[in-house]
Amino acid sequence: MNLNPLSAVIFDYGGVMAKSPLGRVELLAELLNADPEVVISLILGTESTELNPWFEAEIGKQPLDEEFARKMRRVFSKRGVHFDLKIFRPWVTEAVNEPDEIMERLVRKLKSEGVSVALLTNAVPEFWPVIETTINVDLFDVVVDSSKVGLRKPDKRIYELTASLLNVDVNQCLMIDDLEHNVLGAKNAGMEGLLFVDSNLVESEVLNYFSFS
Known part of the structure; x- marks a missing residue:
């Protein structure tokens, strides 16, 4: 992690907030x-x-x-x-996705501790009803949909836009994604990046960083 304290965590949808696509x-x-x-x-x-x-x-x-x-x-x-x-x-x-309850718990915990949270996903408009059925998008302070902003991960501009909407610097953000090239894109934009492998491990690492139990 860098020396600038993190103040925001950004979550991918498929493979993070919902089980792997x-x-x-x-x-x-x-x-x-x-x-x-x-x-x-x-x-x-x-x-x-x-x-x-x-x-x-x-x-x-x-x-x-x-x-x-x-x-x-x-x-x-x-x-x-x-x-x-x-x-x-x-x-x-008509996709049926399974929400990741551990990641939802992490989002709620971060919000309760004053950490800003965002959802950043590459998605087509036709898929949004599935997302809204699967997770509660209202949990997030900011929701960035690639199809609405005209940018997609791993373009560094979409990470910069997300940080701007959160009103924080890019180097104060942690991006959690299950695709390595999207994590690298976040790092190229100046963010910290965490590759999602396991819900419990991600939750533990994020909570440990913020010293939350």
Whole structure:
């Protein structure tokens, strides 16, 4: 940790506030009869926005419509996968996620101790009803949705924006994310970053830093 005391903690949604999305992506791969690693790289990877229409959707530039399907077919076909919007769209809009109760407990504890908390997630507009059904977004002082701000992790600007909305310096923030490239993005922006591996370990490390029991 740096010498500047932390005053805010920023939580990812999928894989932190809700249980890991990897199982959902693996399900999509099964539905598309595709190699799970290929689908994981296309949905959760780091390819540039220009090459990945899913990332365009996550910054609010591309609805999940027929144009999206055409673009996705082109991208997926290069990896030997047939993209089917009739499978993909319900996979997004009808998802059932499991909240992480330990992380919710941590958010509540931090707030009770005066620590600012934010939710920062890469998401498409069509997925927001799932998020709002799964967790209580009102717990957070700030909610940053990539599709509303036109930026997505790991772009350093979205971390800077989140810190600004929290009214703190970036080096006073801790970002918790389950994807290493998003943690590195936070660090590149000047934040502290914590890679989520286990709920109990994350809770313990964060509470120990703030000397909360």
